[in-house]
Amino acid sequence: xxxxxxxxxxxxxxxxxxxxxxxxxxxxxxxxxxxxxxxxxxxxxxxxxxxxxxxxxxxxxxxxxxxxxxxxxxxxxxxxxxxxxxxxxxxxxxxxxxxxxxxxxxxxxxxxxxxxxxxxxxxxxxxxxxxxxxxxxxxxxxxxxxxxxxxxxxxxxxxxxxxxxxxxxxxxxxxxxxxxxxxxxxxxxxxxxxxxxxxxxxxxxxxxxxxxxxxxxxxxxxxxxxxxxxxxxxxxxxxxxxxxxxxxxxxxxxxxxxxxxxxxxxxxxxxxxxxxxxxxxxxxxxxxxxxxxxxxxxxxxxxxxxxxxxxxxxxxxxxxxxxxxxxxxxxxxxx
Amino acid sequence: xxxxxxxxxxxxxxxxxxxxxxxxxxxxxxxxxxxxxxxxxxxxxxxxxxxxxxxxxxxxxxxxxxxxxxxxxxxxxxxxxxxxxxxxxxxxxxxxxxxxxxxxxxxxxxxxxxxxxxxxxxxxxxxxxxxxxxxxxxxxxxxxxxxxxxxxxxxxxxxxxxxxxxxxxxxxxxxxxxxxxxxxxxxxxxxxxxxxxxxxxxxxxxxxxxxxxxxxxxxxxxxxxxxxxxxxxxxxxxxxxxxxxxxxxxxxxxxxxxxxxxxxxxxxxxxxxxxxxxxxxxxxxxxxxxxxxxxxxxxxxxxxxxxxxxxxxxxxxxxxxxxxxxxxxxxxxxx
DNA sequence: TTGTATGCGTTATCAT
DNA sequence: ATGATAACGCATACAA
Numbered sequence: 001x002x003x004x005x006x007x008x009x010x011x012x013x014x015x016x017x018x019x020x021x022x023x024x025x026x027x028x029x030x031x032x033x034x035x036x037x038x039x040x041x042x043x044x045x046x047x048x049x050x051x052x053x054x055x056x057x058x059x060x061x062x063x064x065x066x067x068x069x070x071x072x073x074x075x076x077x078x079x080x081x082x083x084x085x086x087x088x089x090x091x092x093x094x095x096x097x098x099x100x101x102x103x104x105x106x107x108x109x110x111x112x113x114x115x116x117x118x119x120x121x122x123x124x125x126x127x128x129x130x131x132x133x134x135x136x137x138x139x140x141x142x143x144x145x146x147x148x149x150x151x152x153x154x155x156x157x158x159x160x161x162x163x164x165x166x167x168x169x170x171x172x173x174x175x176x177x178x179x180x181x182x183x184x185x186x187x188x189x190x191x192x193x194x195x196x197x198x199x200x201x202x203x204x205x206x207x208x209x210x211x212x213x214x215x216x217x218x219x220x221x222x223x224x225x226x227x228x229x230x231x232x233x234x235x236x237x238x239x240x241x242x243x244x245x246x247x248x249x250x251x252x253x254x255x256x257x258x259x260x261x262x263x264x265x266x267x268x269x270x271x272x273x274x275x276x277x278x279x280x281x282x283x284x285x286x287x288x289x290x291x292x293x294x295x296x297x298x299x300x301x302x303x304x305x306x307x308x309x310x311x312x313x314x315x316x317x318x319x320x321x322x323x324x325x326x327x328x329x330x331x332x333x334x335x
Numbered sequence: 336x337x338x339x340x341x342x343x344x345x346x347x348x349x350x351x352x353x354x355x356x357x358x359x360x361x362x363x364x365x366x367x368x369x370x371x372x373x374x375x376x377x378x379x380x381x382x383x384x385x386x387x388x389x390x391x392x393x394x395x396x397x398x399x400x401x402x403x404x405x406x407x408x409x410x411x412x413x414x415x416x417x418x419x420x421x422x423x424x425x426x427x428x429x430x431x432x433x434x435x436x437x438x439x440x441x442x443x444x445x446x447x448x449x450x451x452x453x454x455x456x457x458x459x460x461x462x463x464x465x466x467x468x469x470x471x472x473x474x475x476x477x478x479x480x481x482x483x484x485x486x487x488x489x490x491x492x493x494x495x496x497x498x499x500x501x502x503x504x505x506x507x508x509x510x511x512x513x514x515x516x517x518x519x520x521x522x523x524x525x526x527x528x529x530x531x532x533x534x535x536x537x538x539x540x541x542x543x544x545x546x547x548x549x550x551x552x553x554x555x556x557x558x559x560x561x562x563x564x565x566x567x568x569x570x571x572x573x574x575x576x577x578x579x580x581x582x583x584x585x586x587x588x589x590x591x592x593x594x595x596x597x598x599x600x601x602x603x604x605x606x607x608x609x610x611x612x613x614x615x616x617x618x619x620x621x622x623x624x625x626x627x628x629x630x631x632x633x634x635x636x637x638x639x640x641x642x643x644x645x646x647x648x649x650x651x652x653x654x655x656x657x658x659x660x661x662x663x664x665x666x667x668x669x670x
Numbered sequence: 671t672t673g674t675a676t677g678c679g680t681t682a683t684c685a686t
Numbered sequence: 687a688t689g690a691t692a693a694c695g696c697a698t699a700c701a702a
Contacts, residue, residue: 002475004694004695004696005695005696005697006695006696014672014673015672015673015674016673016695016696016697017672017673017674017675017697017698018671018672018673020696020698021672021697023696023697024697026697026698029671029672030671030672031671031672034671034672046473048446048449048450049450049695049696050450050452050694050695050696051450051451051452051696052391052396052451052452052694052695052696053391053678053694053695053696053697054695054696054697055387055678055696056387056388056391056677056678056679056680056694056695056696056697057677057678057695057696057697057698058678058696058697059678061387063430063451070416071406071412071415071416071419072412072413072416072613077406077407077412078407080406080431081405081406081407081433084406084431084432084433085433088432088433093430093432093447093448093451094430094431095398095428095429095430095431096415096419096429096430096431097419097423097428098416098419098420098423111383112428113428114383115383115384115385115386116386116387116398116428117385117386117387138381140337224617252617253617256617256619259619278407278409278614279613279614279617279618282559282587282588282591282614282618283614283617283618283619284591284594284618284619339678339679339680340679340680341679341680349688349689350688350689350690351679351680351681351689351690352681352682352688352689352690352691353687353688353689355680355681355682356681356688358680359681361682364687364688365687365688366687366688369687369688384679384680385678385679385680386680387678387679387680388678388679388680388681388694389679389680389681390680390694391678391679391680391681391693391694391695391696392679392680392681392682392693392694393680393681393694394694671702672701672702673700673701673702674699674700674701674702675698675699675700675701676697676698676699676700677696677697677698678694678695678696678697679694680693680694681692681693681694682691682692682693683690683691683692683693684689684690684691684692685688685689685690685691686687686688686689686690
């Protein structure tokens, strides 16, 4: 049996109210002597308050849920780390949950988190959504959505990366260095970031008077496998010497396939990724890419969430995060 | 105000005891009619039980803590994923915590988890330990330690990778293909895995009648930076054409530095890593390495922990996990 | 300056 | 077949 506040009270010869007061620092009207005494006994008895009991009364658990598709995806691992850092700094604990982009699993997690009385949820939704179903689900804690679009009732904030502009800059850069025929290897188009990247791609072409060629857009998954396989299967048109990829994994896969085919990068083909995951600067040649500050995204999302929970809620509930084009070695002027 | 069991009872015109019974499936002696009725109202009212209140009574939170140095380290991200998968499968939630290899932070997390009444903790300890201090800390929930050695009282299980054998096989392989002078770029020697790898390295030399040369062991950190910098600073002895690295990040860093210096891999230098993180098969040349099943490690640790919590505790509390040498392209016969 | 009493939402025991 | 009630460990309003 763990020692409780009652035990401390008994041993210290005071009431539990008194003990409670010193535990919570509300000891302004207690005598120095009792405070010291109680503290000593708490120490001696190795007393640790039961936060469940406390939460029953305060209606706060100092706990939040973080729901993401998969930590193994480097983008989300950094995001997860950022989330934990700010949570810890603010005195919150994180329940972390992987949905594998499965909406059912996501909803089960949400229900579980609500039962566990989390103070709020940071959610990066599964790829395929169901507006109808989501709108019927009542979530009674603050949620901030992260990067992806969700339709639950009561979303209280949104952290969004400027994917449009990120893609625009990347493609524009490719055009600047002489490329006109640019292949776009996209991830699933169901999620907003993909749509925005496609829009950015199109806009950059348009602004440079290059006609859009739909054969140059191939939709797959956000994996190196997709990049590798598609580059193995398909034959690049003679004049397309540049590839813009939906993320770095795709880019790295594509790069590997191309290298195996004897193509030189960037000599024969220029490649740009998206994300700037850890390995992109470790790969050979080092990858030119659009950096998304994934750590910051997690950090800011949770910071925002906690602000909402604690009503420190500032004005703007939409946070837009900018990307940055990192030019490394996988791109070069078109010969 | 959230709807409680009381509200359901009132609306259904039954007692809270009855409602509680249907919630928990203990309805063997309730009439079909009331069961259906209560269920319907629970549905209608969107009732969600408060697990805090439940846990106060059952003394179980169905929650465990996972403490690791850093999710961003690819080894730990996979481990974290494995941990979550089994936890979820068994109906548990995970509090996840990063210590940055800081023992103080680790202990703060442990205390916090205990206050939150976790049913158990899976712990991969910080690098630098403090036996004296740890032995004074009383942890009243089951802990299983993961990969690294810790000294808290009440450790109830241990998942350990056979680092000795992993290193032995790797070095032995290098010797088999003709290498005699093998540089060892080790991570911090404070943790047991590093010590074991060093032992394995030495043993392989010994078994092949190669004298141990302490100049060939360099201790740094488990980062690509270390590998990169050390290979930039130092001059390889003429006859050392093989490097065994404490992990893949070191190996990749070293490989990059060497390539920049004009060395060909594996033509001029053979390199072996440790871990088999995701990127090792994406890098060029693809890295020969000692695979640690990091996902399984997390999975089995938490599985073991839950078994202990639920007293399904089978006999052996020590789980030893085997490594596997993955031969890829970064190694070749010595010319 | 300290203590008493109530209640948080549930489960579990024991009546009825 | 159903219900009344104690108990879990704590915070808080109020009394002393």
